Amino acid sequence: MFLDRDGTLNVEKGYVHSPEEWEWIPGAVEALRRFNRRGFKIVVLSNQSGIARGYFGAADVERLHAWVVDELARRDAKVDAFYFCPHGPGDGCECRKPKPGMLLRAARDLGLDLSRSWMIGDHASDVGAARAAGVKPLFVLTGHGAEERPRLPEGTVVMADISEACERIEKDLIY
Numbered sequence: 001m002f003l004d005r006d007g008t009l010n011v012e013k014g015y016v017h018s019p020e021e022w023e024w025i026p027g028a029v030e031a032l033r034r035f036n037r038r039g040f041k042i043v044v045l046s047n048q049s050g051i052a053r054g055y056f057g058a059a060d061v062e063r064l065h066a067w068v069v070d071e072l073a074r075r076d077a078k079v080d081a082f083y084f085c086p087h088g089p090g091d092g093c094e095c096r097k098p099k100p101g102m103l104l105r106a107a108r109d110l111g112l113d114l115s116r117s118w119m120i121g122d123h124a125s126d127v128g129a130a131r132a133a134g135v136k137p138l139f140v141l142t143g144h145g146a147e148e149r150p151r152l153p154e155g156t157v158v159m160a161d162i163s164e165a166c167e168r169i170e171k172d173l174i175y
């Protein structure tokens with residue numbers, strides 16, 4: 001299960017990089033717990049161009065992610081791995097979504113089957129990265145979802161939030 005971070009797991013506030021700014025989207029922790037119980041590996045992938053822009057450092061992002069791991073452990077949930085792209089839009093890297101670099105790297109690192117994976121996100125670039133990697137995209141209307149929706153490829157599955165996405169994925173697994 002590939003998940004975008006800002007606007008999908010935590011409330012989009014623009015360049016979130018400290019625990020004080022972190023606010024869970026309602027139902028997100030429960031959705032993670034349910035994915036954990038289903039046996040999904042959870043990989044969070046985010047574009048963090050705030051690093052390239054000089055707003056904060058990679059170490060701040062690492063510290064925030066370590067804090068999120070601790071928070072989740074207290075609530076009986078876990079993320080298996082975090083990946084982030086530190087580059088800016090003009091840097092021409094292979095990791096900034098909609099490029100599939102982070103998904104491909106995670107699949108190699110963790111031995112994931114991309115054809116049996118999903119990617120949930122609130123940006124057209126999340127959908128683009130998923131499609132480029134051969135992963136099934138699910139778009140959510142939290143975060144920038146409402147503004148991004150017109151940019152989606154036709155036929156993209158749209159859900160209210162990660163809770164609904166979780167329910168939908170569980171149904172598809174069962175039926």
Ligand SMILES: [Mg+2]
Nearest residue numbers: 004006007122
């Ligand atoms: Mg996002």
Ligand SMILES: [Zn+2]
Nearest residue numbers: 085093095096
């Ligand atoms: Zn990058």
